[in-house]
Amino acid sequence: MVTMRDVADRAGVSIATVSFLLNDTKPVTAATRARVEQAMAELGYRRNAVARALASRRTHIIAMAYPALDHKFGFSATEFLTSAANAARERDYHLVLWPVGNDGTELTELLGQGLVDGVVLMEVQLDDPRVTVLQELATPFAMIGRTSALEGLSHVDIDFDQTVEDAVAHLHGLGHRRIVLVSGNLTDPLFSTYGPYVRSEAAYRRIAPEYGLETVVMECSGSTQAGQEAMARLIHNHPDTTAVMIVNEFAALGSVAGLSRLGRRIPDDISVLPLLMAPEMAALTNPELTIMRTPGPELGQLGTEALIRQLEGADPLPPQLVPAKLYPGATVAAPTGPQPKAAAGRRGARKSRS
Amino acid sequence: MVTMRDVADRAGVSIATVSFLLNDTKPVTAATRARVEQAMAELGYRRNAVARALASRRTHIIAMAYPALDHKFGFSATEFLTSAANAARERDYHLVLWPVGNDGTELTELLGQGLVDGVVLMEVQLDDPRVTVLQELATPFAMIGRTSALEGLSHVDIDFDQTVEDAVAHLHGLGHRRIVLVSGNLTDPLFSTYGPYVRSEAAYRRIAPEYGLETVVMECSGSTQAGQEAMARLIHNHPDTTAVMIVNEFAALGSVAGLSRLGRRIPDDISVLPLLMAPEMAALTNPELTIMRTPGPELGQLGTEALIRQLEGADPLPPQLVPAKLYPGATVAAPTGPQPKAAAGRRGARKSRS
DNA sequence: CTGAAAGCGCTTACAG
DNA sequence: CTGAAAGCGCTTACAG
Structure with a gap:
């Protein structure tokens, strides 16, 4: 192993000088620099990270x-x-x-x-x-x-607030008035304090009313299986839903499979918009997901x-x-069915948010 | 920071003894051991990994x-x-x-x-x-x-040989006689020497004939998009295919979507069996994939x-x-359509491989 | 079984 | 601008 000692000897300087030059921690004359750099090049010197760490108390x-x-x-x-x-x-x-x-x-x-x-x-x-x-x-x-x-x-x-706001605004702009949020399983102590679930839900509960929307939040664990099962509950309990926003990326994938199996066409019958997902994952479903892209x-x-x-x-x-940004796919479109009365009656109820 | 020096002083021994005990590199009397261990506990000593690395030339x-x-x-x-x-x-x-x-x-x-x-x-x-x-x-x-x-x-x-063998045997056992392998894009210099593609294909070319099967290998890049497109080519060029094995996990997902869009029912019209995939991914398609599970x-x-x-x-x-092991799903079943003559005529042609 | 001492390859006051 | 020297916190022959 070539050490700083070797370099210093060959360049005819002290190891301190080599160190100063290497770390750019003290000025070195051009002539000295040239000699040291040549010596380093000739010897193929590489500074030892462990020794440096011990001496400097910084391991990098x-x-x-x-x-x-x-x-x-x-x-x-x-x-x-x-x-x-x-x-x-x-x-x-x-x-x-x-x-x-x-x-x-x-x-x-x-x-x-x-x-x-x-x-x-x-x-x-x-x-x-x-x-x-x-x-x-x-x-x-x-x-x-x-x-x-x-x-x-x-x-x-x-930025969960901005993400949810953008998602809701997008869906609302397309004409959706029944937008459900599928969040996490908050009965699980581990996830009841998990930021993405808590903050997405809080944002949704704050923003949806501003758009004149009823808030419906469903709990769901973070697995494809759970996402699939959640869709059965959704269809049963909230049959007039036209769009679903879903936080967990695995559950989101499951939701597409679940809706398909239940005979729902996406996006004709219902739009699906995951709030946090990577594009690689969005490409995995059929049709390809429209997502809010996790800024990973x-x-x-x-x-x-x-x-x-x-x-x-x-x-x-x-x-x-x-914020997660809208990343287009094929699971979000304007609702095609008849709009529920309550929602229809509230059109224009959106508060100005300049 | 508590150092070995501090421990040694408090225990009334040398730092060498502390080191010997810590690394179990030389015998230490029970009495000494007790004193040192007590000192370490009282001081909350933790061995510094960087100093150890420098002295021992092993960073761990x-x-x-x-x-x-x-x-x-x-x-x-x-x-x-x-x-x-x-x-x-x-x-x-x-x-x-x-x-x-x-x-x-x-x-x-x-x-x-x-x-x-x-x-x-x-x-x-x-x-x-x-x-x-x-x-x-x-x-x-x-x-x-x-x-x-x-x-x-x-x-x-x-173990690509075993994996392909098991996959072919499984499909063959179900009655499949037209089994296509979708491998990688070997015109891409980066992947023409990529083990999983090369070895899967070699295994297939060796094993398929042993089962009396014609070998058909299709090239396909490693993306959902490519997998989807490959299925169009498959249907066009090899319409009598009853089962497809596919190496790349992304392409495999795309193949399911592709076949669905082309109106093929899985597994009724055609079985799909990815040769290397993680279970989390298998759950994403509809129907859920039967896979050879990557032993990641x-x-x-x-x-x-x-x-x-x-x-x-x-x-x-x-x-x-x-080997990747068979992980059951719902994309592999016995073929239902009429069996192609050539293959049917070869039933029993499987060589003994005891 | 235990210790004194050298050394791992650097950095960094300190002195000049 | 450059150098001699101490020191980072350990391990490891070597000696006893």
Whole structure:
């Protein structure tokens, strides 16, 4: 292995000088620089990351902590992960993947090893024990998602308000007046404080009335099976529904299969609009889904960037909320059947929202 | 930060003794052990991973190198990744994710940093430049997948022969005599040497005749769109096909949609059997797919295990080939239409393969 | 069974 | 602008 010592000897300088040049931490004359750079090139020198980490107390490794047991690792999670890994690489950091429980004990254990400079937290609960752990250990971190209490916490997240607003506006504009939201299974303690469900539902309950719409929220677990079953309940309990918005991406896929099996034509009889989904997944159904596209690549990048800025002492990245944007497919269209009276009578009831 | 020095002082021993005990590398008397362990507990000592790495030349970090640009990161890849990350954690290793190109230049760059003990290679090409790089740098590695030349290379992979054999046997047993294989797009230089396509096709060409079947191989890129289009060609060129086996998981999903749009009933008119797919994906179609289930969790775990054994100098794990197993769904059934003469005439032509 | 000491390959005050 | 030296927190021959 070629060390800094070797380079210094060949260039006729001290190892300190090599280090200064390498890190651009002190000025070096052009002549010295040339000699050192030539020596490095000739020897094929590569700076040892471990030694650097020990001496500088900065490993340039960040961890992505995701609660493996509790959340399926779907397409969206994959987008977060790969974009975070790429963003880290671009900034000369490494990303390690830490599958940990939601309770923070494993996180404590891992952080104790001193291997990482900071942590990107995925699938954040409204009250997340991992946040407490990180704060107690004074470990820099950024959240992809948000706890309820946020003061001073670095985070990026989906803008659920804007996403739901855009989705409702789109459907309403097409003429839909019976729009149901399929959210999560809030009786499951794990998901009753899961941001995407809670925030989507809150946004829907606030926005739908502004459009003169009745609010109907259905609970549904995050699996294709559950999504399929939910559609049977929907048809039974809310037969006049013309459009369904659905939060979980797996359930959304199941809903299409479910409606088809129940003999409902999409989008002629009913429109389906997932609120959070990756395009790769949208292409999997027949017809291809119209979706609100999860900003996974953006958020993975932003979350990583927010963390690295903290680590480098740069200006902090302000919290960013990014909406899911409409990504056209073939499951949303104007309703064709007769409009329910109540809704029809409310046309124009939409409040101005300039 | 509590260091080994602090522990040693409080226990009244040298730091060497603490290290010996911690690593179980030299015997320590019960009395000494008790004192040291108490000191560690009282101080909340955690061994610093970076210092250990520098002194021992073993970082306990392994990298998963995946060619991000060239391969979609689908469900199967996610299964490999998460199971590898879990396996690493269980053995007290960390897994970093390296999105790298297929050509090995970035890999060289990253390996030079000395951060990882070894590499798990994903999406291995038959002739993979990354393998050359790893060998030249004498970096331990394990492949999930296989190059053509294998002597001495640690690897785990799908058992394509067994998988295709099982799939053909299953379909044949149900009465199918016109079984088409939809493989990859071999005109694309990147995929003409991609193991899953090449090996599936080779296995099919070898096995089908043993069952008295005519071999028909269709090319198809790895997207839902391509899978859909391939079905139009299939219906046109090979109208008497009763069953289709399809390698790529995205194309497989598209094929179901494509056949439906073309008015073919699945499985009444035609059976569909993907050769490599994750169950989460199989649930997405209507009807739900019968699949050969990719052994992603097994292979991710085995590949990681194979690498770690090399690193620890344990008995090497022999190369493992794991077949995809039949995972029942609703897209495979006995053919209902009239059997084509040629095939019918060959019944019983199956060679004995005891 | 235990310890003193060298060393892993860097970074970083400190001095000049 | 450059260098000598201490130190990061461990592991590991070597000696006893």
